[in-house]
Amino acid sequence: MPDALAHLQMAHLEALERRYADAMSALGYDGVLIFSGRPALHFGDDQHANFCSYGHFQHWTGQAGLAHSWLLVQPGQHTTCFVHAPDDFWHLPPSLPDEGWTDYLEVISGRFETPPAVNASRLAVIGDVAEATARALGAECNPPALLTALDEGRVRKSEYEIACLSEANRMALRGHQAARAAFLAGESELDIQLAYLKASRQRESDVPYGNIVGLGAHGAVLHYQHYDSEAPASRHSLLVDAGYRYRGYCADITRSWPGPDADPAFAALVTRMHDIKQQLVAALAPGVDFVALHERMHRLLAALLVESELVAGSAEAAVEGGITRAFCPHGLGHLLGVQVHDVAGRTSREGIPLPPPPEHPALRLTRELEPGMTVTIEPGLYFIPMLLGPLQASPAGSDVNWSLVERLLPHGGIRIEDNVAIATHSVRNLTMEHE
Known part of the structure; x- marks a missing residue:
């Protein structure tokens, strides 16, 4: 079935790319890597708590349940979503919906427990990411000025x-x-x-x-x-x-x-x-x-x-x-x-x-x-x-x-x-x- 909201979602994503480009230009970044997040284990247990992905990841994809996934935004390049979907017989791997964003973004499925390699001179990584992970990428972790700008971009809805x-x-x-x-x-x-x-x-x-x-x-x-x-x-x-x-x-x-x-x-x-x-x-x-x-x-x-x-x-x-x-x-x-x-x-x-x-x-x-x-x-x-x-x-x-x-x-x-x-x-x- 064709996605009835596809044309509206395309306009939404185009505006997101412009907004991110403006924020990165103003603050001197040439890449932003967004982590969707990971389910948390209950203390002393092997059961996970209910999971909801990071809001800025959802702002692009609308996917509340995609864990261990990443989204890379770089002005002038195709925005890419790295979907963590490993082969698994214990759990059903995620399947993507028939929605406009899956055509607009470059979608790469695979294993992404660790972040994808990024070629950027100044990279910010945002989300529930450890400082050590950000340092390994040569990235700044959750820079406050960037988060403030991106939060403001969510105030007015498309x-x-x-x-x-x-x-x-x-x-x-x-x-x-x-x-x-x-x-x-x-x-x-x-x-x-x-x-x-x-x-x-x-x-x-x-x-x-x-x-x-x-x-x-x-x-x-x-x-x-x-x-x-x-x-x-x-x-x-x-x-x-x-x-x-x-x-x-x-x-x-x-x-x-x-x-x-x-x-x-x-x-x-x-x-x-x-x-x-x-x-x-x-x-x-x-x-x-x-x-x-x-x-x-x-x-x-x-x-x-x-x-x-x-x-x-x-x-x-x-x-x-x-x-x-x-x-x-x-x-x-x-x-x-x-x-x-x-x-x-x-x-x-x-x-x-x-x-x-x-x-x-x-x-x-x-x-x-x-x-x-x-x-x-x-x-x-x-x-x-x-x-x-x-x-x-x-x-x-x-x-x-x-x-x-x-x-x-x-x-x-x-x-x-x-x-x-x-x-x-x-x-x-x-x-x-x-x-």
């Missing part, structure tokens, strides 16, 4: 990358729909996870991050990492944060649903959190300061807390008193690409660090939005005892309706997350267009 992110969203939503159906059928977290994987056609080692499947109070654990095999007696709520990887590019979607045993107040909060997410998506545009947008999320959340009678007093006081931070301790979103938390979210295009404000240390994106960026928007509202305890003991705690909080604790929390591509005059919600 048409090809947006198409891949869109398809990843489409497939992830198939999983979310199946997860919701399993929840309403009374299944356990493990069964919901298996329903997600089956519907989205993934094995667990292929997902871009560990799926979060939290029933009830487990939804208040932001990175909940277990799957109970028994269904709870009461079905208050479900939070699913789960994605899909397509040609290296990641979807990162979260949905929350009230269950048959949900408090009506919780169901109303879920609806209103969808509204807040929509308002924040509508505010996206080039030039928007993401820190300011994150702060707007806190103002909208404060208004909701007052409206729902969780908090007395004004929305302004709820923000200033730190109440909203106790109900939502994470950032509004992050850059998205071949990594779920993609690179350069806290660094300007000039390489200047842009740390989050002290009151919002978890914010992963602190720069102004630009055309080509793809971001997540994920407002949240949680009932986390570890955070609510100190709030209750503080002066601001007197404004909180603790009896209502107590009713809502078994529901865990709410997170609504979409993936949105920023264009010059519009935004494209890659999640909602498939929902």
Whole structure:
């Protein structure tokens, strides 16, 4: 079958070659060798951990599972991918997909536990490479200025990358729909996870991050990492944060649903959190300061807390008193690409660090939005005892309706997350267009 994305991928690769050539020229390199990486052994064992190839290798190939492989970029020469595919009867050697990059790049298959020989007067090698390996090549290992330039080149996505992110969203939503159906059928977290994987056609080692499947109070654990095999007696709520990887590019979607045993107040909060997410998506545009947008999320959340009678007093006081931070301790979103938390979210295009404000240390994106960026928007509202305890003991705690909080604790929390591509005059919600 012809590759429908081949022409977009060709344009993507041509732009990559120009970008690498410009970075190498500016920094004085005539070659960059990218290592895909190697699986790590568990300590004291002969079993390997799940593997994912280096992001800059995936940026060219989209291959998340190619280990011990290399990609050589030299201006004026054919970019070459050295694919580690030895004869082996213990494991099936990798086979390459029918995609445009395999025609555009020179592909050489063989054994590459050690790097290929490179003829370059000044070579940089990047990835999980030992200094001794770089020295043997006469290369500089992971030079910071070059990495900063290459990271910046991943911030603005090509048409090809947006198409891949869109398809990843489409497939992830198939999983979310199946997860919701399993929840309403009374299944356990493990069964919901298996329903997600089956519907989205993934094995667990292929997902871009560990799926979060939290029933009830487990939804208040932001990175909940277990799957109970028994269904709870009461079905208050479900939070699913789960994605899909397509040609290296990641979807990162979260949905929350009230269950048959949900408090009506919780169901109303879920609806209103969808509204807040929509308002924040509508505010996206080039030039928007993401820190300011994150702060707007806190103002909208404060208004909701007052409206729902969780908090007395004004929305302004709820923000200033730190109440909203106790109900939502994470950032509004992050850059998205071949990594779920993609690179350069806290660094300007000039390489200047842009740390989050002290009151919002978890914010992963602190720069102004630009055309080509793809971001997540994920407002949240949680009932986390570890955070609510100190709030209750503080002066601001007197404004909180603790009896209502107590009713809502078994529901865990709410997170609504979409993936949105920023264009010059519009935004494209890659999640909602498939929902």
